[in-house]
Amino acid sequence: MIKEDPLNRVLYIDLTKKKFWIEERPELFTKYIGGTGVAIRLLHENCPNDIDPFSPDNPIIFAVGPLNGLFPIASKTVAMFKSPHTGNLGESHAGGRSAIAIRMAGYGAIVIKGKSERPCYIAIHSDKVYFRDATTLWGVKEGLSVGSLIRRQEPGAGLRTIMRIGPAGEKLISYSCVTLETYRHFGRLGLGAVFGSKNLKAVVISGKRDINVTNFKEYKQLYEELLLQLAESEKMKKYHELGTPANILPLSFSKGIPIKNLLTNEIEKIENISGESFAEKHLGRRVACSHCPVACIHLATLRKPYEDEPYFYRTVYLSYDYELIYALGSMLGITSSEDVLKLIEAVEDMGLDAISTGVILAWITEAFEKGIINETMTDGIVPEWGNTECYVELIRKIVYSNNELFNDLRRGIDYTSSKYGGKDFALTYGKNEMPGYHTGYGAHIGYLFGARHSHLDSAGYAIDREAMTTQKTVEELVERIIKEEQWRQILSSLVICFFAREIYTSDVIHKCLKLSGFGFSEEELSEIGREIYADKYRFKIKCGFDIDNLSLPKRVFEIPTSLGFIDKDFTDKAIVLLKEKIKSLL
Amino acid sequence: MKDNEKCVGCLICMFACGRAHQAAGLESSCIKVRSQGGISRGFSVFVCRGCDDPPCARACPEDALIVRKTGGVLLKEERCTGCGYCVKACILDAIGWNNGKNKPVICIQCGECAKSCHYKVLEFVRK
Ligand code: SF4
Ligand code: SF4
Ligand code: SF4
Numbered sequence: 034m035i036k037e038d039p040l041n042r043v044l045y046i047d048l049t050k051k052k053f054w055i056e057e058r059p060e061l062f063t064k065y066i067g068g069t070g071v072a073i074r075l076l077h078e079n080c081p082n083d084i085d086p087f088s089p090d091n092p093i094i095f096a097v098g099p100l101n102g103l104f105p106i107a108s109k110t111v112a113m114f115k116s117p118h119t120g121n122l123g124e125s126h127a128g129g130r131s132a133i134a135i136r137m138a139g140y141g142a143i144v145i146k147g148k149s150e151r152p153c154y155i156a157i158h159s160d161k162v163y164f165r166d167a168t169t170l171w172g173v174k175e176g177l178s179v180g181s182l183i184r185r186q187e188p189g190a191g192l193r194t195i196m197r198i199g200p201a202g203e204k205l206i207s208y209s210c211v212t213l214e215t216y217r218h219f220g221r222l223g224l225g226a227v228f229g230s231k232n233l234k235a236v237v238i239s240g241k242r243d244i245n246v247t248n249f250k251e252y253k254q255l256y257e258e259l260l261l262q263l264a265e266s267e268k269m270k271k272y273h274e275l276g277t278p279a280n281i282l283p284l285s286f287s288k289g290i291p292i293k294n295l296l297t298n299e300i301e302k303i304e305n306i307s308g309e310s311f312a313e314k315h316l317g318r319r320v321a322c323s324h325c326p327v328a329c330i331h332l333a334t335l336r337k338p339y340e341d342e343p344y345f346y347r348t349v350y351l352s353y354d355y356e357l358i359y360a361l362g363s364m365l366g367i368t369s370s371e372d373v374l375k376l377i378e379a380v381e382d383m384g385l386d387a388i389s390t391g392v393i394l395a396w397i398t399e400a401f402e403k404g405i406i407n408e409t410m411t412d413g414i415v416p417e418w419g420n421t422e423c424y425v426e427l428i429r430k431i432v433y434s435n436n437e438l439f440n441d442l443r444r445g446i447d448y449t450s451s452k453y454g455g456k457d458f459a460l461t462y463g464k465n466e467m468p469g470y471h472t473g474y475g476a477h478i479g480y481l482f483g484a485r486h487s488h489l490d491s492a493g494y495a496i497d498r499e500a501m502t503t504q505k506t507v508e509e510l511v512e513r514i515i516k517e518e519q520w521r522q523i524l525s526s527l528v529i530c531f532f533a534r535e536i537y538t539s540d541v542i543h544k545c546l547k548l549s550g551f552g553f554s555e556e557e558l559s560e561i562g563r564e565i566y567a568d569k570y571r572f573k574i575k576c577g578f579d580i581d582n583l584s585l586p587k588r589v590f591e592i593p594t595s596l597g598f599i600d601k602d603f604t605d606k607a608i609v610l611l612k613e614k615i616k617s618l619l
Numbered sequence: 620m621k622d623n624e625k626c627v628g629c630l631i632c633m634f635a636c637g638r639a640h641q642a643a644g645l646e647s648s649c650i651k652v653r654s655q656g657g658i659s660r661g662f663s664v665f666v667c668r669g670c671d672d673p674p675c676a677r678a679c680p681e682d683a684l685i686v687r688k689t690g691g692v693l694l695k696e697e698r699c700t701g702c703g704y705c706v707k708a709c710i711l712d713a714i715g716w717n718n719g720k721n722k723p724v725i726c727i728q729c730g731e732c733a734k735s736c737h738y739k740v741l742e743f744v745r746k
Contacts, residue, residue, distance in 0.1 A: 102644055102645075103643050103644075105631065105634075133630070133645075137644065137645055181656070184657070190654070191651060191653035191662075192630075214658055215657060215658055215659065216658060241644075241646050242644050242645065242718070243637065243643060243645070243646040243647055243717075243719075244643045246643050249641060249643075252643060253638055256638065260735065264737050318659070320627050320628050320658055321627040321628055322629075323628075324629065324630055324634060325629055326737050328627035328629060328738075332658075332659065
């Protein structure tokens with residue numbers, strides 16, 4: 034690390050005492066780089082194993098890396114905390130303005146602990162930290178945006194990040210998210226609820242500075258090369274044009290997109306919710322995370338008439354992505370893009386994780402069909418595939434109703450199905466709801482063993498795509514999953530957007546690291562990746578994660594994937610092998 | 620400014636401006652990109668338009684800003700005391716600030732920002 038690089042500064046904030054201080058931790062960053070690597074170390078240091086996730090002692094950690102602010106598309110922040118959804122590792126990544134704001138404010142990481150007596154928000158402007166009263170913002174319902182209220186109060190327009198929670202986070206729903214800049218999220222694993230438990234409504238961060246490099250001439254040259262590649266490479270085209278929803282049609286064609294709680298892999302009119310169709314009918318604007326030329330964030334416009342008055346319309350902008358179209362579309366049997374947008378709006382208003390919410394609604398529908406739950410339990414709502422109105426109602430009930438079922442649903446379907454039954458079709462992996470790829474072994478085993486049970490851990494769906502042409506043995510599959518996930522620890526420690534993983538090859542990363550004052554050899558780098566991965570598992574196990582008791586939901590064996598039926602024997606073997614491999618790393 | 624409506628708010632132009640001033644980061648950048656009140660409304664980009672009779676230069680009590688015939692101004696660093704009047708005088712907010720030196724960073728009319736914008740929001744024209 035370059036000596037004056039502010040990356041090594043960790044900002045600690047104590048919400049109980051309303052105090053903050055800065056510690057210089059060069060040893061942390063020179064060893065674990067930043068992002069994921071530093072965050073997991075800080076989590077070990079700051080989170081006692083046996084605490085409740087809603088304890089004031091549960092820290093919220095944000096971390097960025099050396100390339101943020103220096104190179105294009107290094108534009109993400111890693112958040113870590115003990116997850117109220119799974120009870121173990123909570124890790125979530127988001128872009129927006131966050132990474133550049135934290136780096137430009139002069140920090141490599143921020144650790145927030147304690148609990149404020151009253152609702153508050155934190156404003157971090159470079160070296161100054163303010164604790165602001167947020168009593169007025171607490172309980173603000175949909176429609177009135179907390180972001181726009183804070184925007185008026187705080188400086189730093191254009192460069193600042195405004196992270197905030199919605200009603201779901203205030204109500205401690207274990208899959209509530211933190212929204213940034215209106216369109217980006219720390220979505221998964223319940224960071225929103227951890228904010229809520231601390232009476233923390235929002236965090237604003239801004240700053241502006243220059244960063245040193247080892248060789249300016251080389252830096253400039255490499256930067257410009259990368260920029261050109263990001264703009265022109267075929268590898269980025271998909272994100273440039275249709276964005277991630279470009280996947281809908283090919284995946285549905287190969288039967289890889291889950292439909293109606295994975296009761297089937299086929300549905301008519303899926304083309305109506307394809308990326309092409311969204312772009313044609315709704316695309317209103319494209320925006321980018323700070324320091325990313327790709328601008329994959331697609332905003333749709335939804336025009337909504339007022340029911341009580343003619344010629345009055347409201348137009349809202351909503352960001353859509355593959356995962357949202359899957360969870361709030363195909364998974365619920367919805368094949369109208371307008372309906373998907375209506376559900377996205379409901380989820381955004383509440384501040385819920387869209388993936389978990391969609392999978393939960395799908396489970397409710399099937400559980401209702403099977404008589405596991407009934408109308409008295411749902412406050413009279415009859416869930417039905419494709420019926421958007423009932424889903425919007427259910428989302429509101431999950432947040433606001435106090436009846437028993439909705440109270441239980443606030444903890445996800447692993448918990449709810451343990452109590453009411455219906456576990457065989459509860460699509461969860463290590464207690465986290467399923468991402469949108471039913472492509473084969475890679476995807477499912479990947480979710481189950483990924484340190485955060487996400488499709489982004491090892492991109493199992495990409496491994497499945499390869500398997501379409503060359504079949505993989507159990508050993509090969511396990512090897513690929515572990516290797517990919519370990520390499521991704523490096524990418525997420527530098528905090529590069531995963532979409533650019535094919536441009537940021539190990540060779541490019543070496544050059545970038547050298548220019549920012551890090552001299553790792555190739556072996557050292559893969560050793561660090563391995564260590565971070567192991568460290569995450571150490572944390573999970575310390576929190577009671579039972580690696581010996583992991584199994585796939587029964588439903589995934591019943592419906593063929595893109596690669597045909599999943600064979601139980603094969604997955605059993607892979608599970609045993611992965612367990613051994615992970616244990617040997619610890 | 621060619622077409623604000625197409626701006627995606629990526630800040631690539633701001634970083635390009637920094638590099639044109641031999642810096643990595645945002646502090647030395649003379650460009651400002653702002654949302655027009657929330658991202659859904661889009662962005663505005665503020666950049667030096669190289670005024671013929673520049674208010675920034677007029678505001679400088681030390682005559683540290685020299686008006687260039689080809690447009691824009693040139694900073695005579697040794698004369699500048701770091702009072703910041705020029706920054707306030709430019710209603711486009713098109714002047715950066717180098718905290719280390721405590722001096723303004725003035726647009727050098729190099730066109731790097733326009734060159735780096737993939738969305739052709741900016742256009743560089745010499746007078
Ligand atoms: S590709 Fe998309 S998600 Fe990734 S940094 Fe760019 S705008 Fe953000
Ligand atoms: S580079 Fe272009 S699109 Fe990006 S912020 Fe600047 S003007 Fe906007
Ligand atoms: S800095 Fe502002 S006032 Fe000075 S020449 Fe440029 S646009 Fe005009």
